[in-house]
Amino acid sequence: MSAEQFIRSDVQASAAYPVADARGFIKLDAMENPFGFPAHLRTQLTEALNQVALNRYPRPAYEELKFKLRQTYSIAASSKIIVGNGSDELIDIISKAVAKDGASILAPEPGFVMYRGSAMQARVNYVAVPLNPVDFSLDMAAMRAAIEQHQPAVVYLAYPNNPTGNCFSNQDIEEILSIAPGLVVLDEAYQPFAIDTWMQRLEQYPNMIVMRTVSKWGLAGIRLGYMAGAASWMDQFEKLRPPYNVNVLTESVALFCLNHESAFTEQTEVLRGEREKMFNALSEMAQTRPGMHPFASSANFVLTRFPDSAATFAKLKADRILVKSVSAMHPSLHNCLRLTVGSPAENTALLASLANV
Ligand code: PMP
Numbered sequence: 001m002s003a004e005q006f007i008r009s010d011v012q013a014s015a016a017y018p019v020a021d022a023r024g025f026i027k028l029d030a031m032e033n034p035f036g037f038p039a040h041l042r043t044q045l046t047e048a049l050n051q052v053a054l055n056r057y058p059r060p061a062y063e064e065l066k067f068k069l070r071q072t073y074s075i076a077a078s079s080k081i082i083v084g085n086g087s088d089e090l091i092d093i094i095s096k097a098v099a100k101d102g103a104s105i106l107a108p109e110p111g112f113v114m115y116r117g118s119a120m121q122a123r124v125n126y127v128a129v130p131l132n133p134v135d136f137s138l139d140m141a142a143m144r145a146a147i148e149q150h151q152p153a154v155v156y157l158a159y160p161n162n163p164t165g166n167c168f169s170n171q172d173i174e175e176i177l178s179i180a181p182g183l184v185v186l187d188e189a190y191q192p193f194a195i196d197t198w199m200q201r202l203e204q205y206p207n208m209i210v211m212r213t214v215s216k217w218g219l220a221g222i223r224l225g226y227m228a229g230a231a232s233w234m235d236q237f238e239k240l241r242p243p244y245n246v247n248v249l250t251e252s253v254a255l256f257c258l259n260h261e262s263a264f265t266e267q268t269e270v271l272r273g274e275r276e277k278m279f280n281a282l283s284e285m286a287q288t289r290p291g292m293h294p295f296a297s298s299a300n301f302v303l304t305r306f307p308d309s310a311a312t313f314a315k316l317k318a319d320r321i322l323v324k325s326v327s328a329m330h331p332s333l334h335n336c337l338r339l340t341v342g343s344p345a346e347n348t349a350l351l352a353s354l355a356n357v
Contacts, residue, residue, distance in 0.1 A: 025321060028340040030324070031215075031340045033216065038263040041263060065255055069081060079203070084245060087187070089245060095122035099124045106146060109330055136166050155182070158190075159186050159198065163326045163338045173198075185210075189213045190300060193298060206230040212227070219253065279296065282339075282351075285355065291335070301339055304336065304339055316350070316354070319353040321349060321350055323337050325337055
């Protein structure tokens with residue numbers, strides 16, 4: 001008897017999610033908030049965590065956490081909320097729920113890799129529709145055709161999109177909401193860095209769900225995602241949420257941080273300013289470097305094309321700076337690196353290293 005006899009062949013042929021070892025590096029590869037937990041809140045957080053009943057399972061409905069999320073982000077009373085162990089888990093729940101024979105999940109690409117990975121794991125057909133390669137806007141002719149042909153159960157639109165950083169146009173999203181036969185998920189993982197949100201339009205679109213995470217806001221380590229939408233969808237998804245999926249420590253830290261929201265909003269404001277500085281510095285560099293091009297971003301990273309991304313990646317690595325190479329991810333990302341916006345000192349180090357490539 002061997003594991004190979006029993007494990008699905010598509011699982012055997014797949015690879016585990018790769019995560020680079022970042023020890024000793026300036027870490028600009030995963031869109032984390034570079035600032036540690038706000039120093040003035042540490043003692044209070046410790047006190048809050050001391051109150052947590054570690055011997056008990058979480059209260060399964062997460063009412064307090066959901067109430068706080070609803071209040072903080074003005075989520076309409078008519079929308080239901082589901083919490084997840086990161087939004088990755090919510091994506092998995094959606095894939096499982098729609099995995100009927102012949103069902104499809106559709107997303108524009110380049111996009112977030114988990115939409116494809118999760119669909120594959122749930123054995124749902126995955127349809128990738130290429131974005132316009134020049135500005136990464138939605139190719140609406142291609143989207144219309146693919147939606148018509150595949151009648152997808154779910155369309156994912158990351159807003160802003162990862163790894164391109166742009167927000168798709170409202171007009172295009174509205175059209176997709178009107179022509180999609182099933183659910184449209186607006187994935188607002190990078191919402192803290194963007195101006196706009198679809199959260200306040202949930203009542204208008206009963207086939208839309210807005211998904212978010214606290215990961216980019218400053219709490220990637222606690223793993224908490226949430227989504228809001230109409231009961232007709234959410235009541236079904238809730239059945240697939242593993243009981244107690246959000247642990248008591250995560251719940252307690254999240255509640256504490258939502259009660260001190262401004263400390264995190266201040267950090268994201270600094271990062272938005274840093275993003276503009278980084279974009280401007282990269283744009284200036286690009287003027288004298290044919291083949292270099294930073295793409296304007298509404299998220300906490302700047303996708304940048306380099307004349308030779310492998311050489312640039314290697315130079316940064318030699319300078320102990322880790323970024324993400326997305327060059328092989330999609331043809332339209334050829335020679336592109338995704339640069340997470342870090343602290344002012346980290347960004348200065350990044351730009352100094354790039355200046356010497
Ligand atoms: N959606 C998008 C668009 C993302 O880029 C990411 C993280 N890279 C996620 C969702 C997953 O976030 P979480 O950390 O909550 O699982």
